[in-house]
Amino acid sequence: MIDYNRYLNSSIRSLSPSGIRKFFDIANEMENVISLSIGEPDFQTPWHIRDEGIRSLEKGKTWYSPNRGFADLLKEITNYYERRFSLTYNPSEQTLVTVGGSEAIDLAFRTLVEEGDEVIIPQPAFVCYNPLCVMAGGVPVNINTKNEDKFRLKAADLEAAITPKTKMLVLPFPNNPTGAIMERRDLEEIAEVVKRHDLMVLSDEIYCELTYGGRNHVSIASIDGMYERTVVINGFSKSYAMTGWRLGYALGPAPIISQMTKLHQYGIMSAPTTAQYAAIEALKNGDRDVKRMRDEYDMRRRLVVDSFNDMGLTCFEPLGAFYVFPCIQSTGLSSEEFCTRLIMEKHVAVVPGTAFGDCGEGFVRVSYSYSLKHLQVALARIREFLGELNHGSQAEGAC
Amino acid sequence: MDKLLNLLCTNSQFSVAELSAMLGEPEDYIKAQIKEYEAKGIIKGYQAVVNWEDVEDSYVEALIELKVTPKKETGFDEMAQMCMAFDEVESVYLMAGVYDFALIVRGETMQDIAMFVAKKLSTIDGVLSTGTHFIMRRYKDRGMNLTDTDSKDERSLIL
Ligand SMILES: Cc1ncc(COP(=O)(O)O)c(C=O)c1O
Numbered sequence: 001m002i003d004y005n006r007y008l009n010s011s012i013r014s015l016s017p018s019g020i021r022k023f024f025d026i027a028n029e030m031e032n033v034i035s036l037s038i039g040e041p042d043f044q045t046p047w048h049i050r051d052e053g054i055r056s057l058e059k060g061k062t063w064y065s066p067n068r069g070f071a072d073l074l075k076e077i078t079n080y081y082e083r084r085f086s087l088t089y090n091p092s093e094q095t096l097v098t099v100g101g102s103e104a105i106d107l108a109f110r111t112l113v114e115e116g117d118e119v120i121i122p123q124p125a126f127v128c129y130n131p132l133c134v135m136a137g138g139v140p141v142n143i144n145t146k147n148e149d150k151f152r153l154k155a156a157d158l159e160a161a162i163t164p165k166t167k168m169l170v171l172p173f174p175n176n177p178t179g180a181i182m183e184r185r186d187l188e189e190i191a192e193v194v195k196r197h198d199l200m201v202l203s204d205e206i207y208c209e210l211t212y213g214g215r216n217h218v219s220i221a222s223i224d225g226m227y228e229r230t231v232v233i234n235g236f237s238k239s240y241a242m243t244g245w246r247l248g249y250a251l252g253p254a255p256i257i258s259q260m261t262k263l264h265q266y267g268i269m270s271a272p273t274t275a276q277y278a279a280i281e282a283l284k285n286g287d288r289d290v291k292r293m294r295d296e297y298d299m300r301r302r303l304v305v306d307s308f309n310d311m312g313l314t315c316f317e318p319l320g321a322f323y324v325f326p327c328i329q330s331t332g333l334s335s336e337e338f339c340t341r342l343i344m345e346k347h348v349a350v351v352p353g354t355a356f357g358d359c360g361e362g363f364v365r366v367s368y369s370y371s372l373k374h375l376q377v378a379l380a381r382i383r384e385f386l387g388e389l390n391h392g393s394q395a396e397g398a399c
Numbered sequence: 400m401d402k403l404l405n406l407l408c409t410n411s412q413f414s415v416a417e418l419s420a421m422l423g424e425p426e427d428y429i430k431a432q433i434k435e436y437e438a439k440g441i442i443k444g445y446q447a448v449v450n451w452e453d454v455e456d457s458y459v460e461a462l463i464e465l466k467v468t469p470k471k472e473t474g475f476d477e478m479a480q481m482c483m484a485f486d487e488v489e490s491v492y493l494m495a496g497v498y499d500f501a502l503i504v505r506g507e508t509m510q511d512i513a514m515f516v517a518k519k520l521s522t523i524d525g526v527l528s529t530g531t532h533f534i535m536r537r538y539k540d541r542g543m544n545l546t547d548t549d550s551k552d553e554r555s556l557i558l
Contacts, residue, residue, distance in 0.1 A: 024557060027557075035552070037557045038552075038554045038556070038557060039556065039557060039558060040554055040556065042552075042554070126558075127558050295402075299402075299406075299421040299422070300421075302420050302421050302422070302423055303417060303420050303421045305420075306416075306420035307420070351557060351558070355558060372409070372410070372421075373410070376417075
């Protein structure tokens with residue numbers, strides 16, 4: 001018998017598997033579950049975008065693309081950042097097309113982080129940053145964003161976490177799982193600290209098109225003095241409902257992008273060709289689709305936030321992504337207990353806040369990437385669940 | 400497009416509270432707006448979308464094409480009024496194209512509809528010709544999927 005542990009890289013072995021696996025196992029095995037747990041758009045990719053992918057296949061475009069991505073796509077990406085966020089990037093030197101935003105995040109860590117470098121990662125956050133940071137040799141330093149700050153990152157908290165070893169800040173806004181955004185004023189305060197301590201920023205802007213209440217996404221790269229310190233990560237998954245196409249990109253200073261491109265060239269060669277043809281169409285003619293989906297998410301968002309507040313699970317108004325993050329402390333249950341009982345008793349799946357960092361305790365992530373009809377049914381069941389809980393004992397707690 | 404009307408078109412049973420939440424407008428405003436639409440005849444009524452195929456088998460619908468000679472004074476309107484008057488007629492549309500009117504006609508049997516067309520419609524003064532197309536099956540109606548193939552959620556990743 002081979003002892004595989006002798007062969008396995010010790011860093012990867014020590015990465016903790018998701019602590020809430022047990023919960024997901026229950027969710028997966030149960031039938032008739034009404035889920036509010038999915039983290040991708042429920043919309044299908046708009047037809048004209050799919051059609052361009054199909055057409056490229058019909059024309060026999062089945063080869064690798066250039067390492068960086070097709071020139072037309074690079075140009076459309078930079079046009080888009082100019083048009084939407086007034087940021088100018090050079091398509092041939094500052095832009096790289098990747099396999100989802102996910103690959104771009106991985107490349108950025110591996111390109112910028114050295115053994116022992118500290119990377120500040122606010123939580124609750126998407127699950128990939130800590131493990132990818134560790135695999136790059138970095139040390140994740142997690143700081144907690146708080147409900148009372150609407151889960152925005154505060155300059156003072158950032159300042160307090162900085163040590164001489166700090167090299168980079170991950171800025172995951174609009175945020176999965178909280179739905180928090182950062183407005184210009186918030187970013188200016190963060191930028192001040194970042195510049196003073198000479199840090200780099202990895203800005204994950206994958207949800208940039210999903211902001212509500214008239215707030216347009218602001219990229220930290222557009223704050224004075226931050227352009228040269230920021231690697232922007234973005235992609236097509238959320239904005240254009242293209243998760244399965246696996247396409248994203250990175251924008252940033254040429255010396256960084258060129259090293260990331262080198263790594264991408266050896267590890268991946270090039271992002272999927274068919275997806276790139278579809279993405280060109282998305283950027284050229286997809287604005288109306290983006291607006292249609294955003295309006296629809298917005299309506300759902302209002303309904304869900306209103307319902308949770310009405311049920312007594314207080315919930316700050318999330319202005320981004322497609323999640324709400326209600327506080328469940330008033331039930332006296334832990335996040336995991338809440339989710340387990342909700343699925344066992346009412347067959348509704350939501351995700352414990354602890355899946356996104358320990359500080360998610362006391363909260364659950366509810367995705368509203370579902371039809372209104374689906375949401376209505378699920379919300380009614382959650383209301384029943386709470387009614388029955390209250391009938392039992394009631395604990396005091398406040399968020 | 401009016402968001403309130405759009406929402407009511409997808410589901411007229413949303414509560415005022417739900418509509419108010421979704422649209423970010425006060426409940427009183429929503430109530431008043433609906434009243435106004437009703438008073439002005441912009442909202443004509445509220446109906447259920449029924450999948451009749453699952454209820455009774457003696458139910459037939461047909462689309463009837465009509466070619467007519469418009470009346471001198473009243474154009475197509477008078478002809479439309481005459482068609483509308485029949486209980487059998489569900490819908491009357493004036494069309495651009497090779498024929499003038501499309502009617503949706505309802506009956507218990509094909510025979511019913513055939514007789515209706517032969518005896519009542521084609522005998523109207525000014526009707527030049529009719530074409531009857533029986534509806535075999537309704538897959539989607541007013542935006543709703545009437546089949547039981549409600550698409551399954553194939554998304555599998557949670558985080
Ligand atoms: C915050 C965040 N960043 C990045 C990603 C990765 O997206 P993709 O690799 O599909 O571009 C996700 C996906 O859920 C996400 O939530």
